[in-house]
Amino acid sequence: MHPITPFLWFNTEAEEATKLYVSLFKNSKLGAVARYQEGAPGPAGSVMTVSFELCGKEYTALNGGPVDGIHFTPAISFFVSCETVDELNALWEKLSEGGSVLMEKQKYPWSEQYGWLNDKFGVSWQLNLTNTEQKINPAFLFVGDKYGKAEEAINFYTSLFPNSKIGAMSKNGAGHPTEKEGTIQYASFTLNGREFNAMEGNGGHKFAFTSATSFVVMC
Secondary structure, eight states, X not given: XXXXXXXXXXXXXXXXXXHHHHHHSSSOEEEEEEEOOTTSSSOTTSEEEEEEEEXXXXXXXXXXXXXXXXXXXXXXXXXXXXXXXXXXXXHHHHHHTTSEEEEEEEEETTEEEXXXXXXXXXXXXXXXXXSSOOEEEEEEEEOGGGXXXXXXXXXXXXXXXXXXXXEEEEEOOTTOSSSOTTOEEEEEEEETTEEEEEEXXXXXXXXXXXXXXXXXXXO
């Protein structure tokens, strides 16, 4: 089985977005470009998909056009481990241009430097200073009617794919002021060799998972 590949649905900005991302992250490059043919949903000759690598991992971007219900949300973000403060600041500066800040870049109880933003294309990024080699993990945030289901989802996914395991898992205790006991503060897990993160939030978030970010599994 091949690696699990994040698949990002843009309206028309796939090529612009991928060129930006490849320019920002280490060990990254553009791959093959497929174009729409006559009679296809997109204009003939225009970019349909772009394959690319970030930090040595594969991704695919699609120009799928505007479709109701398909838009990026922070329910799926990309968690970037940064080796230095300068590296984190440079990424923050470029990714925040034209975007929106969800959590300000600053010191938090769990991190010396962390910030969460949506870039100008709507893709959501969490930047965290870890003092380790730069890497990017897809991250799931379970909110709304999915709140409380993160552990069930992790157990389900890791049971399906070979070369999978659950790593760190931190849960909320009984005394938490806003979160239910037993819900996931933070978890890491591996699916077929690719790392993912998961969290849960009970803050009345007005977003949910959408198919703008999906995962291609080659069988």
